[in-house]
Amino acid sequence: MTQIVLTNATIVLEDSVVQGTVVVQDGLIRDIFSGKVVAAGAVDLDGDILMPGIIDLHTDNLERQVLPRPGARWPSRSAFLAHDAQCAVAGVTTVFDALCVGNLNFDDEDRIQTFQDGVKDLTALAETGLFKADHLLHLRCEMPAKDMLRMAAPVLDHPLMRMVSLMDHTPGVGQYADLERYRKRRGIDGSSLARIDAEIAELQAQRARLRAPNRQALLELVRARNLVIASHDDETIEEVEANAADGINISEFPVRLAAATHAKAMGMTVIAGAPNIVRGGSHSGNVSAADMIAADAVDALASDYVPPALLEAAFAIADSGVPLHRAIGFVTTGPARMAKLNDRGRIAPGLRADLVRVRRVAGLTAAVSVWRQGSRVA
Incomplete structure (x- = not known):
């Protein structure tokens, strides 16, 4: 039996923040109680914040490790481990590796190799004990791409496959609606x-031919496997309604506030970009995530x-006046519920001991210590 006692902590629970102690046993949270423990082996957190491990439903970070400079492709598995380490030290204990499937003539030839290598690397590394974070698969599928279905279909049955x-x-549409940009x-x-x-004319013609049949075929494959499905870059109310009609219940990175609020009204959940919060706006000129949160249109x-x-971003939201437990929920409880991960995302007895010790100094927020299933990983 392995036991860890984390005491004198500011503990972020699902619906409140308390001062107290968390007891971890055999990788699970065993108990939570108020007050400080003075005992041999107890870890005194000195009042630092103790929050659940962060769950990241969509990260492209692997692409940046694979191609640290244009044309300078890094050895694939080495890049994957660097990506993993960066996630862990940031307090991310569950990572959905969002791999792009389909070529639309941007830098997507590189992305296709990253997708193919990424699936192989995740398969090879998952059982080695080298990962600090828990990695799951998220396929980002380009609906108008000629090769999307051929590439995606074999991966949908991967044991770590969770989200599409x-x-x-x-x-001319979605994120690239502004043609001048x-x-x-x-x-x-x-x-x-x-x-x-x-190129614009060619891609728009290709979209007219392929988007609808590719979408229908992919949705049929995904529904048969009970995977989590999200739309991406929703722009209009009509798009949101079409997605809801197709059984899609997550709107990921909507680009207009009207799309985000309508998605919520339709009973969908909404994912916004954390960099949008940190930078003070979208890098693509789309809706501000802060405005979406103010409109109660982000989960x-x-x-x-x-x-x-x-x-x-979570602490920036808290600093704006949102209660800390709710702000932290945007990166813990909310993602866990969307992804149907019922064993994590909260500090509660019986759940995985995925935990992050956070310290705030001079306006900076840092993950000081990170545990995954009770084992220190950063």
Whole structure:
């Protein structure tokens, strides 16, 4: 029997914050009680915050470890371990590795290799004991892509497969609705305006042919496996209603406030980007996540591309006047419920001892210690 006693902590529970002690036994939370314990082996947290381990439903961080510079691909499994370590030290104990499936002629040839290598690496590394965080699969599927179904279908039965999101990054819709912004982004690599406009026309025609049949086929495959399904970059009320009609109950990164509030009104849950909170707005010129929270149109945050953003964003929300337990819930309880992870996301007896000790100094928020299933990982 392995027991850990964490005492003199500011404990963030699902519905309150208390001063007290958490007892961990054999990887699970055994007990929570008020007051400080003075006993051999007890770890005094000096009043630091003790919160549940963060659950990240969507991170692209692996892509940045695989390609730290354009054209400089890093050895795949080494990159995966670097990604894992960055998540753990940020307090993320459960990671949904969001791998892009389908080529729409951006940098997606690299992304396809990252997807293929990522699935192989996760399979190989999951049972080695090298991971600090718990890794699960999230496939980000490009609906208009020619090769999406062929690539996604074999992975849907992977034992770590949990979530699928339906994306459409065609220029002129969703995240890339602003074509001038899209042209500027594509022009960074030196592409001529004529070439970019030809690409736009080609991708829009491809969308008209493939999006609907690909979407229908993928939804049938996913429903048969009872996986969590999310839409991605919802822009209009009509899109939200179509998603709800198809049984999709998560709206991930809606790009307009009207889409987010309508999704909530339809009974869907909503994921916003934590970097949007930290940076003070969207990097793509879309809706502010802070405005979505003010409208009560957010249930969870995801790191998207910066794992440390989750912790920082949660405390920024608390600093804005939201009660701490509710702010922390955006990165713990909310994601756990969306992903049907009933064994984590809260500090409660019988749940996994995924825990983060947090200290705030001079306006900075840092994860000081991280435990996954009672074992110290950072």
